[in-house]
Amino acid sequence: MSKRIITGLILTPLVIAVILLASAPIFYLMMQAVALLALYEFYRLAGGILDRTDISAGMIFSALTGSVFVFLPELRVPVLLLSVIIPFTYVVIRVAEISKSAWRASLLLSGQIYVAIAGVMLAALFADFEDAGRGDLARKIILLTVAIVWLGDSAAYFGGITLGRHKLHEAVSPKKTWEGSFAGVAGSVAGAFLVRYIFGFHEISTFHLLAFSISAAIIAQIGDLAESLFKRQFGVKDSGTLIPGHGGMLDRIDALLFAAPWCWIYFEFIWV
Numbered sequence: 001m002s003k004r005i006i007t008g009l010i011l012t013p014l015v016i017a018v019i020l021l022a023s024a025p026i027f028y029l030m031m032q033a034v035a036l037l038a039l040y041e042f043y044r045l046a047g048g049i050l051d052r053t054d055i056s057a058g059m060i061f062s063a064l065t066g067s068v069f070v071f072l073p074e075l076r077v078p079v080l081l082l083s084v085i086i087p088f089t090y091v092v093i094r095v096a097e098i099s100k101s102a103w104r105a106s107l108l109l110s111g112q113i114y115v116a117i118a119g120v121m122l123a124a125l126f127a128d129f130e131d132a133g134r135g136d137l138a139r140k141i142i143l144l145t146v147a148i149v150w151l152g153d154s155a156a157y158f159g160g161i162t163l164g165r166h167k168l169h170e171a172v173s174p175k176k177t178w179e180g181s182f183a184g185v186a187g188s189v190a191g192a193f194l195v196r197y198i199f200g201f202h203e204i205s206t207f208h209l210l211a212f213s214i215s216a217a218i219i220a221q222i223g224d225l226a227e228s229l230f231k232r233q234f235g236v237k238d239s240g241t242l243i244p245g246h247g248g249m250l251d252r253i254d255a256l257l258f259a260a261p262w263c264w265i266y267f268e269f270i271w272v
Contacts, residue, residue, distance in 0.1 A: 003244045008154070011243075019142050024130045028070050028123040035119025036063060038250040038257075041239040042107075042115050045230060045250075049103045051096065058108045061086055062116030069117055070124045083112045114257065115250070121260040125267060140201040145263040147191035148213050149220045149255045155187020156180045156221070173228040181221060188217035208271050215266075216259045223258025227251065 018030055039062055043055045050058070061083075068079050087108035091101055122142050129138035160180025168176040192213035195201055204212075227250060231239065240248020 007244050007246055008150075012150070015146060016143065019139055019146070024123070024126050024135065027126055028067075028120065031120050031123040032063065032066055034249060034253060035066065035116055037242065038119060038239075038248070038253055039111050039115040041242075041248045041250040042111050042230075045234045045236060045239060046103070046107055047234070049100055050107055053094070054096075054104060054108065057090055057094075058087070058111050061090075061108070062112050065112060066116050066120040070120050070127050073124075073128060080113075080117070083117065084109060087112065118257045118261050119253070121264045125264045128268065137203060140195070140199055140203075141263065141267050143199055144192055144195045144201060144204075144212070145216065145259055146256070147195045148188040148216045149259050151191030151194075152184040152188030152217045152220060153224070153255055155190075156184030159183020159187075169225060172225050172232065176225070176228075184221060185214060185217045188220070189213045204271070212263075212266050212271070216262055219262045220255035220259040223255040226258070227254035 018027065022030065036059055039059060040055065043050050043058060065079050065083050065086075068075055072079075088105045090108065091105040095101070096104065122145065126135070126138045126142065129135055129141075156176075157180070160175065160177045160183070163179040163183065164175075164177030166178045167174070168178050168181050189210065192209050196204065196209060227239070231237065238247030239250035242248050243252050246252050
């Protein structure tokens with residue numbers, strides 16, 4: 001637990017500084033690097049199904065599709081369609097073991113959608129808002145989303161340890177409890193109000209603050225459970241060892257990979 005706390009104390013100010021100070025291109029490069037690290041871990045989870053060439057190809061595809069998605073918004077729909085077509089085309093052209101073909105295509109496809117594109121959604125929102133002259137507003141929205149995810153995760157963790165009695169989904173994550181889950185939602189809402197107070201996010205009403213924080217908290221917890229499901233299938237505890245006390249990069253951003261697309265949808269199409 002001490003490693004988890006120390007790492008959190010180091011990472012938190014660094015993440016806040018990047019969000020507040022980085023330009024849109026620099027922020028994109030940071031998010032792309034994080035997404036590619038997580039993607040590499042995701043591809044390695046299924047050990048032996050994807051070889052080095054597959055992983056390299058998948059990461060190149062993902063870097064390209066992520067870049068286009070962020071900086072060429074008019075091509076986002078074609079990019080999503082190509083994200084489905086390219087992995088299958090690649091597997092058809094580069095036939096390895098026939099018995100693994102469906103697995104290879106599925107892993108390459110899900111890696112692109114689940115990790116690579118979802119991983120740059122906040123950068124896409126930043127780029128869109130900056131183009132509209134609202135870059136400072138985008139920074140607040142990103143801070144809001146990160147606070148909802150991370151404070152919710154911490155509240156769920158400590159709430160589960162101290163109050164947990166009833167299992168949330170034992171088949172997927174034996175240690176998670178309903179009490180921890182409710183504590184997580186409460187922590188997310190508290191984090192949202194804290195961001196509005198500290199960073200002056202007065203553009204958002206209390207209704208939208210509550211609606212987004214509660215919905216994002218629930219979606220983030222589903223993202224956490226999704227990665228837990230993958231890890232249980234492949235028989236590993238963590239996706240990696242990159243971050244002390246937290247496991248791998250995918251372990252650290254699993255909830256954000258679900259919350260970030262919801263943030264993009266909410267603030268691009270619902271909140272005005």
